[in-house]
Amino acid sequence: MIHFVLLISRQGKVRLTKWYSPYTQKERQKVIRELSGLILTRGPKLCNFVEWRGLKVVYKRYASLYFCMCIGAEDNELECLEIIHHYVEILDRYFGNVCELDLIFNFHKAYYILDEVLLAGELQETSKKSVARVIAAQDTLVENAKEQANSLTNIISQATK
Amino acid sequence: MACKLREFVQRVRACKTAAEEREVIAKESAAIRTAFKDDNPKRHRNLLKLMFMHMLGYPTHFGQMECVKLIAGNSFPEKKIGYLGFMLLLDEKQELLMLVTNSIKNDFNNANQFIVGVALCAFANLCSAEMASDLAAEVSKLLQHSNPYVRKKAALCCVKIVRKVPDFGESLLRPAITLLSDKHHGVLISAIKLCIVLCQTNSTLLEQMRKETSNLVEILKNLLTSEYRAEYDCSGISDPLLQIEILRLLRLLGKADADSSDIMSDVLAQVMTNTDARKVPGSAILYECVQTVVHIEATKGLRVLAINVLGHFLSNNDNNIRYVALNMLVKIVALDLQAIQRHRSIVMECLKDADLSIKKRALDLVYALATEDNVKALTKELLEFLMNSSRDLKQDLTMKICSVIQKFASSKLWYIQNMIHLISEAGEFVKSDSLYMLIVIISNTPKLHGYTVRLLYNMVGKWKNQESFALIAIWCIGEYGEMLVNHAGELEIEDPMTITEHEVLDTLEDIAAKSKESINIRVFLLVALLKLSSRYDTCTERIKDMIENYKHSSTLEVQQRAVEFSAIILKYSSIRKVLADRIPALNETVYESKRADGAVAALGPTVRVASPPLFSENHITAPTICTKLSSTDSVNLLDLSIDKEASGQTLDGFSMLQDLLNMDTRSSSKSSPYTGISDIDKNFTEDSKEHPSTSFGNEQFLEMYSAQGPMFPSIVALQTNRLKVLFNFSKPTNNPEITMIHATYLNCSSDLCTDLMLQAAVPKFLLLKLDPASGNILLPNANGTITQCLTVTNTLHGQKPLMMRIRVTCKVNGQEIVEQAQVENFPSGV
Numbered sequence: 001m002i003h004f005v006l007l008i009s010r011q012g013k014v015r016l017t018k019w020y021s022p023y024t025q026k027e028r029q030k031v032i033r034e035l036s037g038l039i040l041t042r043g044p045k046l047c048n049f050v051e052w053r054g055l056k057v058v059y060k061r062y063a064s065l066y067f068c069m070c071i072g073a074e075d076n077e078l079e080c081l082e083i084i085h086h087y088v089e090i091l092d093r094y095f096g097n098v099c100e101l102d103l104i105f106n107f108h109k110a111y112y113i114l115d116e117v118l119l120a121g122e123l124q125e126t127s128k129k130s131v132a133r134v135i136a137a138q139d140t141l142v143e144n145a146k147e148q149a150n151s152l153t154n155i156i157s158q159a160t161k
Numbered sequence: 162m163a164c165k166l167r168e169f170v171q172r173v174r175a176c177k178t179a180a181e182e183r184e185v186i187a188k189e190s191a192a193i194r195t196a197f198k199d200d201n202p203k204r205h206r207n208l209l210k211l212m213f214m215h216m217l218g219y220p221t222h223f224g225q226m227e228c229v230k231l232i233a234g235n236s237f238p239e240k241k242i243g244y245l246g247f248m249l250l251l252d253e254k255q256e257l258l259m260l261v262t263n264s265i266k267n268d269f270n271n272a273n274q275f276i277v278g279v280a281l282c283a284f285a286n287l288c289s290a291e292m293a294s295d296l297a298a299e300v301s302k303l304l305q306h307s308n309p310y311v312r313k314k315a316a317l318c319c320v321k322i323v324r325k326v327p328d329f330g331e332s333l334l335r336p337a338i339t340l341l342s343d344k345h346h347g348v349l350i351s352a353i354k355l356c357i358v359l360c361q362t363n364s365t366l367l368e369q370m371r372k373e374t375s376n377l378v379e380i381l382k383n384l385l386t387s388e389y390r391a392e393y394d395c396s397g398i399s400d401p402l403l404q405i406e407i408l409r410l411l412r413l414l415g416k417a418d419a420d421s422s423d424i425m426s427d428v429l430a431q432v433m434t435n436t437d438a439r440k441v442p443g444s445a446i447l448y449e450c451v452q453t454v455v456h457i458e459a460t461k462g463l464r465v466l467a468i469n470v471l472g473h474f475l476s477n478n479d480n481n482i483r484y485v486a487l488n489m490l491v492k493i494v495a496l497d498l499q500a501i502q503r504h505r506s507i508v509m510e511c512l513k514d515a516d517l518s519i520k521k522r523a524l525d526l527v528y529a530l531a532t533e534d535n536v537k538a539l540t541k542e543l544l545e546f547l548m549n550s551s552r553d554l555k556q557d558l559t560m561k562i563c564s565v566i567q568k569f570a571s572s573k574l575w576y577i578q579n580m581i582h583l584i585s586e587a588g589e590f591v592k593s594d595s596l597y598m599l600i601v602i603i604s605n606t607p608k609l610h611g612y613t614v615r616l617l618y619n620m621v622g623k624w625k626n627q628e629s630f631a632l633i634a635i636w637c638i639g640e641y642g643e644m645l646v647n648h649a650g651e652l653e654i655e656d657p658m659t660i661t662e663h664e665v666l667d668t669l670e671d672i673a674a675k676s677k678e679s680i681n682i683r684v685f686l687l688v689a690l691l692k693l694s695s696r697y698d699t700c701t702e703r704i705k706d707m708i709e710n711y712k713h714s715s716t717l718e719v720q721q722r723a724v725e726f727s728a729i730i731l732k733y734s735s736i737r738k739v740l741a742d743r744i745p746a747l748n749e750t751v752y753e754s755k756r757a758d759g760a761v762a763a764l765g766p767t768v769r770v771a772s773p774p775l776f777s778e779n780h781i782t783a784p785t786i787c788t789k790l791s792s793t794d795s796v797n798l799l800d801l802s803i804d805k806e807a808s809g810q811t812l813d814g815f816s817m818l819q820d821l822l823n824m825d826t827r828s829s830s831k832s833s834p835y836t837g838i839s840d841i842d843k844n845f846t847e848d849s850k851e852h853p854s855t856s857f858g859n860e861q862f863l864e865m866y867s868a869q870g871p872m873f874p875s876i877v878a879l880q881t882n883r884l885k886v887l888f889n890f891s892k893p894t895n896n897p898e899i900t901m902i903h904a905t906y907l908n909c910s911s912d913l914c915t916d917l918m919l920q921a922a923v924p925k926f927l928l929l930k931l932d933p934a935s936g937n938i939l940l941p942n943a944n945g946t947i948t949q950c951l952t953v954t955n956t957l958h959g960q961k962p963l964m965m966r967i968r969v970t971c972k973v974n975g976q977e978i979v980e981q982a983q984v985e986n987f988p989s990g991v
Binding site: 001014015016017018019020022023024025028029043045046047048049051076077078079081082083085086104105107108111112115119120122123124125126127128129130134137138141142145146149 | 166167170174209212213216217218236237238241242245249252273275279281282285286310313314317318320321324346347350351354391392393395400401402403405406409441442444445448449452480481482483484485515516517518519
C-alpha cells in the first residue's frame with residue numbers, strides 16, 4: 001500500500017501531501033524534512049528508489065517537481081513508478097501541459113484528481129479517460145451550483161433593493 | 162476582508178522574506194478567523210486559503226470546525242471543499258472525527274454519485290477503528306450499488322476497514338468475490354485489492370478464495386489477448402496496472418498450493434514470454450510475474466524462465482530495472498544457484514555502476530554466488546574492484562573478500578597471496594582475527610616462509626599507509642629476515658632477486674619514517690630489529706645505531722624496548738641468538754574450526770577444537786590418561802577427563818622455546834625482556850578500541866612469551882638410567898590455580914628410544930590437561946629432547962599441594978620399557 005504521497009519542488013517547498021497512514025502533524029513535518037533532504041540531494045543518474053525507515057520511497061522528477069510515493073517493503077517499485085506516471089499524465093491532460101504554477105494555484109484541483117486515482121493508499125482507476133470524465137462532471141456540477149448561487153443572490157439583492 | 166484564493170496565493174508568493182510571509186499569513190489568518198466567527202457565506206473560499214496556509218506549515222486548527230459545518234451543508238461544492246479540508250487539516254487521532262460520522266452516513270445514501278463518492282473518499286482516507294466499525298455495514302451495502310463509480314470506491318473503503326478491523330473480513334468475502342466478475346476495470350482492480358487484503362489477514366478466507374483462481378486466470382488471459390483499447394492502453398500493453406494486481410493475487414493464492422500453481426503456470430509463462438520488457442510498464446509486469454513464480458510451487462522450467470527474465474533485466478540500460486533485478490536475485494539465490502551463475506559476468510559489470518545501491522546489491526549477489534570453482538577468478542576481480550572503490554563500500558567489500566578467501570582457500574599459497582594483497586589494499590577494514598589467522602597460517606607453513614617474506618618485502622614498496630600491513634610485513638621480515646638474503650625456499654613462480662641486508666634495513670627505516678604516529682609500528686620494528694641483529698651478523702653495528710635512535714622516544718613503551726634491546730645486543734650477546742630465535746608455529750586448530758564454520762568469529766584464547774585440519778601434515782594424538790595405580794596408595798586417583806586432541810602441528814623449534822623458558826625461570830635478569838613484551842600485550846588490549854586492526858589475540862602471545870608472575874624452580878620428576886624428565890613451571894594467567902608445566906624428556910642411555918609416551922594421573926582435586934608432545938623419538942645420550950606441556954588446575958590451591966604420578970613408556974631396541982614415578986617435590990606455591 002502507498003503510505004503517503006509527497007510533491008516537493010526543487011527548493012524543498014511542499015506542493016502537495018497526502019497521508020494514507022496515521023502520522024501525527026509533528027511526525028508529518030519530520031518526515032517531510034527527512035525525505036526532502038534525502039531525495040533532493042540525489043544525483044540524476046541514480047535509480048529512483050530509496051530505502052528509508054524500512055519502507056521504500058519511489059520518486060520521479062518532472063521538470064522542477066519531485067513526485068514521491070512511499071510504499072511498503074513488499075510492494076513493486078516499478079508499479080509505483082507507473083502509478084506516478086499515470087497521475088502525472090492525468091494532470092497533464094486536465095491542465096493542458098501542466099507546470100508547477102498550475103499546481104500551486106489550483107492545489108485543490110490537484111487533490112481532487114489525486115482522490116480519483118488513489119484511495120486508501122491503493123489505485124482505484126486505471127483508465128485516464130474515466131478519471132478525466134469524472135473530474136469534468138464534478139467541475140460542471142460546481143460551476144452550475146456557483147451560477148445558481150450567484151443568480152440567486154442577484155435575485156435576492158435585486159428584490160431587497 | 163475576503164480575497165480570492167488566487168490573489169492570496171499571489172500575495173504570499175510575492176513576499177521576499179520569511180518575515181514578510183509570516184506577516185501576510187498572520188493578517189489573513191486573523192481575517193479568516195473573524196469571517197468564521199461572523200458566519201461569512203464565503204466559507205469555502207476561506208477554507209481553501211486556510212488549506213494553502215496549512216501546506217506552508219502554519220497552524221490552522223481553528224478551521225477544523227468550519228470543515229464540519231461545510232460537510233453538514235447541502236450543496237455539492239461546499240461538501241467537496243469541506244471534505245477536502247477535513248482530510249487535509251485533520252488526522253485520524255482527532256475527536257472531531259466523531260462529529261462527522263453522521264454526515265458521512267447520510268451522504269452515503271445521497272442520490273448524487275459524486276457526493277457519495279466524496280464521502281467514501283473521506284471515509285477511506287481518515288477513518289479510525291471506531292468509525293470503521295460504525296459504518297462498515299453501510300459501506301458493504303454500497304458494494305452492490307448500481308453505479309460502478311460508487312462500487313469501486315466502496316471496495317477500497319472495505320480494504321481500509323479490513324486493515325483497521327480485521328474481523329470484518331469474513332462478512333466481506335462473498336461480496337468481494339461477486340465483484341470479481343465485474344466488467345469495469347476500476348471495480349475489478351479495487352475488488353482484487355480487497356481480495357488481496359482479505360487473503361493477507363485471514364488464512365481461512367484464503368482457502369475459499371483459491372476457488373477463484375481459474376476466474377482470475379481467465380481475466381488475465383483476456384487482457385493479454387484482447388485487442389487494442391485506447392482507454393487502457395499503455396505503451397502497447399493493455400492495462401498493465403490491472404495485470405500486476407491480478408498477478409499479485411495469484412501469487413497469494415498459489416503459495417504452498419500445488420493445484421492453483423498448476424492452473425496458473427500456463428498464463429504465467431505466457432506473460433513472461435509475450436510481454437515487452439523494454440519500457441517500464443512491461444518490466445513492472447514481468448517483475449511482478451517473476452515474484453509470483455518464485456513464491457508459488459512452480460515447475461523447474463518456469464523458474465528458469467523467471468531467472469532468465471531477471472538476467473535480461475540486468476542488461477537493461479535503465480537503472481531502476483537493474484536495481485530491481487539485483488534485489489530479486491539476491492533474495493532467490495538460495496533457490497537456484499546454477500541458473501544464476503550464468504549471469505555472473507553481467508553482475509560483475511554491475512559492480513562498476515555509478516549508483517551506490519546497485520553496487521551494494523551486486524556485491525551481495527557476487528558474494529552469494531561464490532563457489533569452489535569460481536572463487537579464484539572471483540577473488541581476483543573483487544580485489545581489482547576494491548582498488549577502485551569508494552571508501553563506504555570498502556569496508557563491506559573487504560569483509561566479504563576476507564570471508565570468501567577464508568571459506569574457499571584451497572591452498573595455503575593462494576590464501577597467503579590473496580590475504581596479503583587484501584591487507585595491503587584495505588588492511589584497516591580487515592578484522593584482527595583475520596590478521597591473526599594469516600600469521601598463524603604463515604607460521605605453520607615453513608615451506609612458504611621464504612616466499613611470503615619476499616612477497617611482503619616487494620609490496621612494502623607500494624604500501625598505502627595501511628598500518629596492519631606494515632605490522633605484518635615488519636613481523637615477517639623480523640622472523641624470516643635471513644631468507645630474504647639467502648634465497649631460501651624459492652618457489653618457481655618467483656623471480657629471483659638479490660637483496661642485501663642493508664637494503665632490508667633501509668626498507669625498515671623507510672617504513673618507520675613514513676609512519677611517525679604509529680606506536681605499534683615502532684614497537685614491532687624494535688622487536689624485528691632485535692631478531693635481525695642475530696640473523697644478520699654483518700649489520701650489528703647499524704642495527705645497534707637504529708635502536709639507539711629510539712632510546713629517547715617520548716613513548717615509554719618504545720623507550721623501554723629500545724633500552725632493553727640495545728642492552729641485550731651490547732652485553733648479553735651470548736643469549737641474544739637464542740632470544741631472537743624463530744617463534745614456533747602457532748596453534749592452527751582454532752583456525753581450522755573457523756574454516757569449518759566458514760564464519761569469521763571471535764578467537765578464544767585457549768579453545769582447542771578437535772576438527773580435522775586440512776593443511777597440517779602430522780597428526781599426533783595426545784596420550785590418554787592412565788587411571789588407577791596400585792591400590793596401596795592413599796591418594797585417590799581417578800579417571801580424568803582430558804580433551805582428546807586429534808589435530809597436531811609441525812612444531813619446529815618448540816624445544817628451543819622450552820630451553821628459552823628454562824633459562825628464563827632461572828635468572829630473573831633475563832626476565833625483563835619478557836615482562837616488557839607482556840606489558841605490550843596489555844598495551845594492545847587498551848589500544849584495541851582505537852586500533853581494532855592491530856590487536857593480535859594477546860592471550861596467544863601470553864602463551865608464547867609466558868613467564869609472568871612468580872618464577873618457580875624446576876624439578877626432576879623422574880630420573881632413571883635411561884630417562885630423565887624435567888618439569889618447569891609457570892603461571893601464565895593471573896589465576897593462581899592454573900599452572901603450566903613444561904616437561905622435558907632426555908634420553909640418558911645410549912640406545913635410540915622411540916614411541917615415547919607420557920601418562921599422568923592426579924588426585925581428584927586437580928584437573929590435568931596434556932598437550933601433544935613435540936615428538937616421540939629421543940636420540941641417545943641426551944642429544945635431543947622432547948617437550949610437552951601440561952596444564953594443571955588446582956581447585957584446592959593453597960590448601961593442598963600438587964601431586965602427580967607419571968608413567969613413561971617407550972620402545973628401545975624393539976622392547977617395551979616402562980618407567981614410572983610419583984612426583985611430590987613440586988615447589989611450594991605452585
